[in-house]
Amino acid sequence: MSIRKFAIATAAAALAVSASGAAWAQTQVNVALDWAFLSYQAPFTIPVDDGTFADLGLDVTVDRGGGSVDSISKVASGSYDFGHADMYAVAQFNAQNPERPVIGVMLTHDRALVTVTTLKSSGIETPADLAGRTIAAPAGDSSRQLFPVFAELNGLDPSSVSWLDVTADLRETLLIQGSTDAISGQLTTVVPNLLSRGVSADDFTVMAYADYGLNFYGHMVITRPEFAEANPDVVTAFLTGMAHGFNVTYASPEAAYESIVKRDAFLDRDVELSRLELASSGFFTENVLENGLSSPDMEHLQDSLASAAEIFGFDAPDVSTVYDDSYLPARELLQIQQ
Template sequence: MRVIRTTAIRSILAALIGLCANVCGDPNRSLAADEPRPPIAIQFSLDRPIEAGAAPFILASARGLFSSEGLAVTINLASGSPDAIARVAAGSSDFALVDINELIRFHDKASAPPIKAVFVLFNKSPYAIVARKSRGIHALSDIEGKTLGVAEGDLSIRLWPALARQNGIKAASVKQNRISAAVREPILSAGQVDAVAGFSYLSAVNLRDRGVPADDLAVFQYADYGCEAYGFAIIVNPAFAARKPEAVKGFLRAVIAGTQLAIREPERAADEVVSRMDGGSRDLELERLRTVISDNILTGEVKHNGIGGIDTARFERSIDQIAEDFKFQKRPTAADIFDDTFLPPLNVRLIN
């Protein structure tokens, strides 16, 4: 009888232990299909300090668009596109927003890992020459014989020789004054140079904020003078993309939703951006956001083909323009630089 009682007690204890494992959770068992899973941690690098151009990412973070895709995204700042690309190459960042033209040049390095862009945010490059009409520059050709301020690390100047040739401008006649990026707008507003090379949505807006009258500014956007270049794009670490393709797709869906929000609600988007800045101006960032949306993001090509992708023929022409002044060891193709397999269907990418 004692043996029977002992056996019964052992059976009851075993059943209780099993029940506890099912109710309390066994750390060694896998999650059931209907149980919530922990979010995937992602490191994302911006290639510059936060400003209105980063609104899609700020909104995706602030409005829970990343978290709804099961992603926990940490945004960090790089010191430029080369640094951001290097972080993705090393794996310290999973994604980065970089100048796609710098990525094209990066691919020419013999040891370069096969990093690709998976989403184009700026359908048109923001490269521009910003000049003062009061310095005698009313047309792009008027820059001949003038002084152009060029900041250290500026990427727009790398396509300037090709643009000058395309428009019959004697580039050699334009004196380049190398300057710090911190004084690019101040020296133009002070009249120490006649024009500066930079980004239209940054330099031109900053100059108006410094008190330079809008009717004294001449903004020559490269895209209006035959430059085919795309602008900022999202790149991904290839090992991460291979391991977690669904996370890449979810990241892009969240960015598209964030872009849609920025376009529909620019005032609220500017508020979110300024809340992440140190001493930012809401009016300045709102003007900057509206400029970048109209000039660089919501282009005719995007309205027709949706956001995020490329026109392959145009992209190939843009590589040819880079090749005019950058000597490739082996010229890349569009397929070497851009991977469209993570993009959502067209109906998700159309912006109304």
């Protein structure tokens, strides 16, 4: 039996048992992505398209989102069962909204891909050069949420930077026009967008937070604690399907593109395959390839949460209030098939 068939059989059996003998109908769940339908979102859509979620007893609807804060708010309100959001944005949200927290149940980005990007003509080459400059980004973007941590690590006063609130579709255009000195965003969004607008890679500078001391994890699949506690088999089945989606994405970037282009027919194949290659540096790290999906170093994770809490001004949370790995499927089902 293949790993996929074993995973489906195991999760489906658990769901059938949880149905307590009643006629087994598919469980409807909805998912709020953190951003638009782009190639790196394929692990969510592939299991919808190839029937894996259905085989696991789930009827899954996946919707686009408007940033980590947007996804977190949708899940916290109960409008969505699952979301995709930055881990540290989750920690901050929970600190500010203790009465309606969310919890991460699968780490999707083993390495954060947040960046600040400038045109070389601006003369900005290091984080310190951003002092007195303007950065454009959507208010809820995780790169903007984490910027104070990035700044502090590099001796830059976060208050020395001015922010320009923009929609995501205008961010790169404003940089090209010279209306902002820099932009912040996900590597997988900013770089492909600049290249697709005719900007040469030789003409812009990308400062990846991870290259400047911010060795943080990235996004997670999130849900409400009460939803997970009431529906543990549903959560595990969903994460089982996600593991399948990641494996297909790793094995066949072309399949990932084909899944996403069904949701947005105007996506450019070459741009999306390039975008997915960038995303893979966060998805399929050496750690993930060796130990499987969602296998963070818990001590490092706790330290990183403490660092974020210090910068954002809230009490350092215990890992268990931000990330709970108890709903993950068996470790062998989380391995990336190489």
